Amino acid sequence: MSSSDPQGYKKTLNSPYTGFKGWIDSRLPLVRMMEAEYLKFPVPKSLNYFWSFGGIAMFCLIGLILTGIFLGFHYKPSADDAFDSVERIMRDVSFGWLIRYLHANLVSFFFIATFIHIFRALYFGSYKAPRELVYIFGLTMFMLMMATAFLGYTLPWGQMSYWGATVITNLFSAIPVIGDAILTLLLGDFTVGDATVNRFYVLHWLLAFAIVGLVVFHVITLHMTGSNNPTGSEPQSWDETVSFHPYVTIKDLNATIFFFIILAFILFYYPNILGHSDNYIKANPMVTPAHIVPEWYFLPFYAILRAIPDKLGGVLAMFGSILALGLLPWLDTSKVRSCLFRPVWRYCVLLFAINFLVLMYMGGKPAEGIYVLISRIGTAYWFLFIFVLAPLVGFLETPRQPLSISNYLRSKKA
């Protein structure tokens, strides 16, 4: 602190930049922040393509918000007009079909990216100290995503919109004492109706931007600790890192374009394959569809819900399944992060992923016979994995000595 500047803190206001950049930076430290966090930010050299799915999910979110704004220009949130206004978008609005199909399919791909992203966190131990908060913010976003997607699916006001909303909101009535009051507040009426679609539209927008806010926290916490990598070992020197730009940006760009080629294929040639044909029938409270199924990305959780024979128990298990995942950083007792060096836990995590897909399949089947039994086994494994296997395997397993980033890359090259 020099005598000419007794208020030492002012030093921080002196921008290293000149010109317009300097003018902005000395008033709003955006330029230095972007440089530190997105240009020079050190990232382990050893990241594989699993690490691209966070960025891909972010692009999906941006795409959803942009298409959502344009849909909002033409959509009318009321029980009488909603379905017709969506058809107007599909038929009469310029490129309306493109915007709507993009919005509908981007959600599915947002979930695909997020599921892979969460699997990455589990497999390579990204949830473990010191990244617990990154993980918790991520799971919170995942729950908001599910809420937003559910609210959004109600808006086209087709048969599945209506009956899906009826079934899912009814879960709240399972809460003792205050359940019915919460349900009425949520629906704005005693059944799903005009008031419901109106407030779901508002909440759909609100939660979408709440997710954006959480992305900021997710990224801030990530940039405090830095990225994990396949070895789970922290970089020991600058030599084991690359700068975010251009190394990670170009790599993520590759992965993103590849991902969007698959999206484009579905979007342009099979735009309705991930949806349900009943949603092209206008909502009718007098006719119940043969099988009420939620969107595919809810199916694992729907399977858990139906696996428990008690309504309240089912609701608790469904919400609990995600909340319990949030305890994993503290329940996993292993000192080693990455499954590459954990011979037993590795198979537990892989089985968890397979179990997730099995539950997804079961969620789409009618709740009867063998499907319920398999759903129960799957649900049992879900909680066993978190509450028993995580502490126990971490304690009993003898992990291999994790390789350093350099040694890992050398061994891969050899």
Place this chain on the structure above:
Amino acid sequence: MKKLFFILFFLSSFNVFSAGSKIDIPKYDWSWKGFFGTYDRASAQRGLKVYREVCAGCHSMNYLSYRNLSDLGFSEDHIKVIAAENLILDGPNDEGEMFERDGLPSDKFANPYANDKAARAANNGAYPPDLSLIVKARPKGADYVKSLLLGYVDPPKDMTIPNGQHYNKYMAGNLIAMASPLSDGLVDYDDGTQNSMDQMTTDVTTFLAWAAEPSLEDRKRMGFKVILFLVVLFILAYISKQQIWRDVKY
């Protein structure tokens, strides 16, 4: 392992909705299938005739306007004539009266009934669904619609058919309120095409498929361009990535 994960993921999501359908719907070869598929215009035009002469007696198509028929190759004058053949309820006029007038190209397809209740009253309590989206609103789409129209066969001997119901081997539950709407030679085609049952069901299904998804041709054309663009972009990005990462020493 990554690939396996992807494959499992997609497989698991594709078969999700097939639950419960035990009736086998035959597959047909449609003109709009495939990457460059387009609606067979002549077939769809004949299909419109079938719709207007047969289906329109009971089924509305509320999301279609007469002007949309230009997609199927009808001329502006022809569309005016088609529209004018329908009476549209308009008003109220300056005297506060509702009045009927000839249809205009900007009108929606005329509804055969004044309201849903009138539709039910005229059909033994069964509601003839709007056909604008029928091809997208049924699990097997066009294959289902054509099959249903062809599915009126003699019921099994031990089955009693309730009054006002008909046996159809492709309908869920095998009972349908609609009697077989088509029969060989029912609609006269202007272009000399053989008006067999098979031909009429193909034509009307083609028309209904277009009605449900009029943007299909634009979509497929754009899709090809977008994917081509993305593939080129991917190649460039991949070359850039190799170039940039080349100096990263292990």
